[in-house]
Ligand SMILES: Nc1ncnc2c1ncn2[C@@H]1O[C@H](COP(=O)(O)OP(=O)(O)OP(=O)(O)O)[C@@H](O)[C@H]1O
């Protein structure tokens with residue numbers, strides 16, 4: 001549309017028609033020559049005007065010829081100010097001072113006053129106050145006549161053609177066809193130039209508009225694509241922009257949130273929301289960050305409220321950004337939990353270690369006392385009680401130690417039933433207090449597998465705790481059944497943990513192994529238990545899955561591969577009780593050296609070996625042991641692992657070096673099965689060891705094994 005309007009130059013051709021007609025009608029050759037010059041000039045002005053937007057400058061070069069054809073001494077072209085251009089002028093034959101007078105004479109306003117007349121303003125018209133200095137200046141410079149021809153488009157003043165002559169009586173208004181045509185041509189040219197400029201401006205505006213609307217769209221898309229919930233508030237706290245993420249969380253749409261306060265939207269979503277900190281952010285003009293629990297919005301959010309400023313740098317409101325930090329919070333809790341556990345672990349392992357030594361004495365001596373023939377029934381009964389209570393203490397210490405263990409996963413031949421029993425023992429008290437009955441249906445012929453007992457204990461513990469929680473929360477009591485069996489056709493040991501709790505819905509069944517999936521209240525469950533269990537079982541080459549129907553309880557099935565490869569070889573403790581006469585035969589006439597810094601441990605060993613025809617030497621440290629080993633020839637060395645001055649490890653290396661025939665006849669006694677250093681030493685050197693506290697049978701079993709192996713020339717393996 002605008003471009004069509006620009007195409008006004010064909011109008012110039014119509015304006016030129018009278019001149020062409022005049023040329024044709026001119027009879028004399030001289031006049032025809034002058035008319036041809038006029039025609040040529042008009043044509044050039046027209047074509048100059050067509051290509052230029054700086055019209056005054058473009059017409060300037062033709063001004064001399066215009067003045068010559070009109071027989072004028074001086075003149076100029078003035079252009080009025082247009083939409084985006086300042087007024088401009090170009091003059092010939094006028095001094096700068098006179099030009100300044102013309103500019104200051106306000107001739108345009110005089111011409112406006114004369115509307116609708118298109119008549120020129122002549123010298124005699126320059127009588128009004130503003131024009132009088134011009135008149136005097138014209139007179140002072142010898143100009144006799146002056147004319148200001150307005151150039152119009154309709155009533156709009158576009159500019160003026162100014163003519164001045166020094167000739168006395170010279171015509172100042174030669175209203176020839178040429179002049180009238182020239183005025184039309186100039187007016188049309190200026191008008192068309194204006195329209196071209198306007199069109200260019202309009203085009204530029206349209207382009208800018210497109211750019212702005214594109215960037216606005218991009219901004220809005222980005223705003224809505226943000227995962228964080230964002231709302232922009234005015235000074236009063238009302239929302240005037242909100243993104244899709246926030247609307248989605250509040251189950252509404254962004255337009256419905258506009259004009260509302262935080263309290264309104266959060267209340268309508270039935271969320272308990274602490275008072276909005278909008279005003280605090282405005283008053284302090286600082287960023288406020290806080291963590292809020294917003295269960296209705298799906299978790300824990302870190303809310304940042306910052307002031308924002310308009311383009312004049314004036315405080316305009318606040319921006320709220322809510323970031324879902326639920327996962328981070330859970331991980332944080334998990335980290336705190338694991339740090340807490342590790343600190344507890346350190347403490348436990350220290351205490352357990354200290355308890356092991358006296359416990360060895362209590363267990364050992366009570367057992368020894370029981371073997372005496374001169375005891376009455378009551379004393380024997382009391383001793384039995386002491387022994388069984390000490391055994392209970394030993395189990396507690398072992399459980400504590402297996403929890404406190406901080407070492408990388410390890411593989412050892414394991415009896416799944418033992419691990420299950422240990423785990424149940426750990427929960428026994430809690431389960432009993434919570435009215436949960438436990439039924440253990442363990443296959444006593446269960447094959448073994450290679451596993452990390454500690455990790456498996458974690459798995460069983462989580463499954464049992466989950467069942468416990470489910471049964472308690474649904475009916476405050478329950479029955480937990482734990483079965484183990486071997487499925488030899490698939491080569492698996494199968495453990496089933498069944499409860500009579502509420503069961504698991506079909507939808508949840510597919511999610512329970514996902515990390516962070518939990519139906520427990522905030523702070524009660526991290527939802528990591530089953531996902532960790534899944535990882536552990538998979539690492540063991542096994543399988544874990546759940547079977548359940550809502551209302552009918554749940555069964556967790558754990559399958560582990562049966563691994564029989566030289567299974568029994570791996571164990572230093574044979575399954576069968578040692579035959580008493582075999583032990584006696586083996587130790588007959590043997591000489592044993594026992595090294596321990598605790599006298600009661602030495603006494604205990606002496607008591608164990610007293611009935612047998614053998615020689616037993618005891619020493620309190622490694623150095624004394626070296627002396628004895630130099631003096632005598634021994635069949636077996638039993639040594640404590642941790643001793644002051646020279647420890648068991650150093651003694652081992654000395655024996656290996658100086659008495660190498662004894663290197664597979666060393667039995668270590670240790671109260672420290674937790675430390676990674678101790679364990680790695682035993683594994684590395686395939687050294688058999690007895691973990692304190694131990695029973696008399698344990699001592700006999702392991703000694704029998706060592707002596708048999710040594711005598712058969714076989715290599716000893718580590719104790720299980
Ligand atoms: N025996 C069960 N009966 C019913 N639902 C169960 C049972 N065991 C697990 N679940 C469901 O599986 C979810 C995930 O269990 P998972 O052990 O991974 O995490 P959690 O117990 O919620 O938290 P955590 O173990 O970290 O304390 C539980 O929240 C619960 O909904």
Ligand SMILES: [Mg+2]
Nearest residue numbers: 462466529530
């Ligand atoms: Mg759990």
